[in-house]
Amino acid sequence: MSSDRIEKRIFLRAPRARVWRALTVPEEFGRWFGARFDAGTVFQPAARIDAGITHPGYEHWRFQIVIERVEPETLFSYRWHPYPKPGADLSGEPMTLVELRLSEAPGGTELSVVESGFDQVLPARRDEAFRMNEGGWAAQLENIARHVAS
Template structure:
């Protein structure tokens, strides 16, 4: 399911895995890197930056940077980043960031995962529409990726 506005992307998926398994896939930097396709420099720690090289074919020139906001055991993992920041010649640090939230809820023995990325309306007008469109498609793919990861 997907809900679209101009400011936020919302997606959800029912994962055939226990909540603890999904939590580990989201918050263990090594596991996150496997399904998200990024080689992160270290663990996720609230209040700290984590960086790493994207390993997705065609995007290997990009360094992903996230500022971890919250880690509430097995229910909420959130970070801030600069969406679709793919031009290595551009300094995105002066732009507002978007907030990515992963929320987990038990559903029988499975886990409902909700992903919300918000704050697109604050981005520079020249980047807003493309960043929204690309991340909307990106989150659809990443949900498929995490589903495969926790199933295997």
């Protein structure tokens, strides 16, 4: 097991185009991920996007993503600060890279998530950020599975 990266994979009983929309249309992403984006937000390379968390108990948390790559129906990637607690100044800390990859699978789509760069997170936050995102991605994959099946 690596301390620098989280890797998860799930089979989704939905066409690739449906899963792609769930990943790259901000309103849809927000529904399964538990985030709120400003109206008019577009996920495009180099965009810096602020969002609020909608999960009960975390509504006061905010996060920022910087879109890296958008390769239609194949790869959506962004950078962010993992587990950004409210009030923490993370401006001097490197962001981790989240890569969401789609591939064809019999009867649906395989989605893989790789979040890397934890070794660059400040030591005071590294273990907690890794642990929280490890569990978070497991939950988020179940959320997107329910979302694309509905």
